[in-house]
Amino acid sequence: MRLTSKSVALIPIIATVVTAAIGATLIAPPAASAATTLGAAAQQSGRYFGTAVAAGRLGDSTYVGILNREFDMVTAENEMKMDATEPQQGRFSYGNADRIVNQARTQGKRIRGHALAWHSQQPGWMQSMSGSALRNAMLNHVTQVATYYRGKIYAWDVVNEAFADGSSGGRRDSNLQRTGNDWIEAAFRAARAADPGAKLCYNDYNTDDWSHAKTQGVYRMVQDFKSRGVPIDCVGFQSHFNAQSPVPSNYQTTLQNFANLGVDVQITELDIEGSGSSQASNYDRVTRACLAVARCTGITVWGIRDTDSWRASGTPLLFDGNGNKKAAYTSVLNALNSADPGTTTTTTTTTTTTTTSNDPGPGGCTASVSLNQWNGGFVATIKVTAGSSALSGWRVTTTLSNGTVTGSWSASGSGTSGTINWSNVDYNGNVPAGQSTEFGFQGSGSGAGLNPSCTAS
Ligand code: 9MR
Numbered sequence: 312m313r314l315t316s317k318s319v320a321l322i323p324i325i326a327t328v329v330t331a332a333i334g335a336t337l338i339a340p341p342a343a344s345a346a347t348t349l350g351a352a353a354q355q356s357g358r359y360f361g362t363a364v365a366a367g368r369l370g371d372s373t374y375v376g377i378l379n380r381e382f383d384m385v386t387a388e389n390e391m392k393m394d395a396t397e398p399q400q401g402r403f404s405y406g407n408a409d410r411i412v413n414q415a416r417t418q419g420k421r422i423r424g425h426a427l428a429w430h431s432q433q434p435g436w437m438q439s440m441s442g443s444a445l446r447n448a449m450l451n452h453v454t455q456v457a458t459y460y461r462g463k464i465y466a467w468d469v470v471n472e473a474f475a476d477g478s479s480g481g482r483r484d485s486n487l488q489r490t491g492n493d494w495i496e497a498a499f500r501a502a503r504a505a506d507p508g509a510k511l512c513y514n515d516y517n518t519d520d521w522s523h524a525k526t527q528g529v530y531r532m533v534q535d536f537k538s539r540g541v542p543i544d545c546v547g548f549q550s551h552f553n554a555q556s557p558v559p560s561n562y563q564t565t566l567q568n569f570a571n572l573g574v575d576v577q578i579t580e581l582d583i584e585g586s587g588s589s590q591a592s593n594y595d596r597v598t599r600a601c602l603a604v605a606r607c608t609g610i611t612v613w614g615i616r617d618t619d620s621w622r623a624s625g626t627p628l629l630f631d632g633n634g635n636k637k638a639a640y641t642s643v644l645n646a647l648n649s650a651d652p653g654t655t656t657t658t659t660t661t662t663t664t665t666t667t668s669n670d671p672g673p674g675g676c677t678a679s680v681s682l683n684q685w686n687g688g689f690v691a692t693i694k695v696t697a698g699s700s701a702l703s704g705w706r707v708t709t710t711l712s713n714g715t716v717t718g719s720w721s722a723s724g725s726g727t728s729g730t731i732n733w734s735n736v737d738y739n740g741n742v743p744a745g746q747s748t749e750f751g752f753q754g755s756g757s758g759a760g761l762n763p764s765c766t767a768s
Contacts, residue, residue, distance in 0.1 A: 350383030584625030714756030
């Protein structure tokens with residue numbers, strides 16, 4: 312039979328792409344077989360243990376030896392920042408970042424991307440920009456860099472350090488902030504579009520103490536993003552500690568409260584100035600705080616040896632200048648080995664993108680789902696795309712066989728399980744031809760098999 316274009320249009324197209332399968336099925340090791348490296352010890356509870364890496368040190372065999380042996384996640388300390396990756400506008404440069412990425416990948420390590428948009432370490436051409444030219448340049452940067460590394464990044468620090476220090480709890484003034492308060496969510500949407508498989512994080516410092524205004528400001532932003540369906544998956548706590556900024560007594564509370572918003576939390580740049588047993592006990596506390604929070608998915612220290620640190624004089628890391636393990640190292644390793652795999656729930660997270668469509672034609676629409684699934688819960692983000700005509704309203708039907716919706720945004724649903732009809736809300740019913748809008752919901756149980764289909768209404 313010869314298929315006419317009309318009959319082709321009626322054939323359902325179902326494409327399922329597993330864009331990322333993160334984590335592994337965990338088998339509790341017997342207590343006697345304590346792991347002997349940080350990465351292996353963290354993996355026992357489904358977590359990672361990473362470090363910042365500087366491309367300029369990859370020729371140092373002591374450094375590389377410790378890196379290869381101990382860590383299973385890598386962050387480029389400076390090489391993926393805006394000044395490094397786009398030194399001239401529209402001319403991208405990935406040489407040093409690629410050196411780090413290749414080193415990590417050939418050793419089977421994963422990569423945290425740091426950072427797509429930041430007020431600091433901007434290239435000169437960007438520092439002097441403002442308004443829509445800067446907004447567009449920032450979004451283009453996010454899109455280009457996240458696209459270049461698509462599929463290779465576990466989590467991106469999409470936006471870094473955008474909140475003010477002190478008591479305001481508000482945004483930091485910067486050229487990016489002056490392009491409009493929505494610059495952060497615009498960056499997250501661009502990053503999601505460019506690399507749907509990467510977790511998207513907001514990353515900041517001095518956000519460790521739950522009582523601080525800055526912590527509260529970031530919390531409110533993440534809460535707002537989740538309620539409006541802005542694509543955010545994780546919050547990074549840099550956790551640079553010293554005598555002026557000690558590990559707060561409520562650190563675990565902070566991690567847990569953010570996790571309760573439905574995001575992963577990660578300790579992204581840990582270093583603690585000091586020495587001996589007091590430093591070791593601070594490292595122990597931070598490690599155990601992460602282990603106690605199911606959605607604390609891993610810890611990264613900001614360098615390998617004390618001499619590699621941006622705060623070298625404070626000897627804040629786990630290895631001394633000769634590469635020997637410090638007391639702090641042993642306390643972290645022991646804490647990681649003490650984690651009971653049975654009490655942690657971050658075992659498997661799978662992000663799946665499924666598209667089901669009948670070629671919509673004029674007036675029609677398609678729907679696709681990006682599913683972030685972990686043990687016991689999920690977040691589904693559904694993209695509604697207009698066909699060759701604009702939509703003035705839409706309805707999406709999903710099937711939730713083994714889960715229950717606990718919250719939704721940017722659509723109203725007819726129920727919480729089984730067949731659910733989702734209708735646009737007042738602000739997102741109009742979708743121009745070929746354009747998209749998103750809504751989402753979170754739930755308990757499994758979000759598998761949602762199989763969304765869209766009709767114009
Ligand atoms: O460790 C980084 C150092 O080599 C750079 O000179 C510095 C420049 O801003 O950035 C350091 O890393 C920072 C990270 O990117 C963001 N959080 C604070 C870190 C320490 O300053």
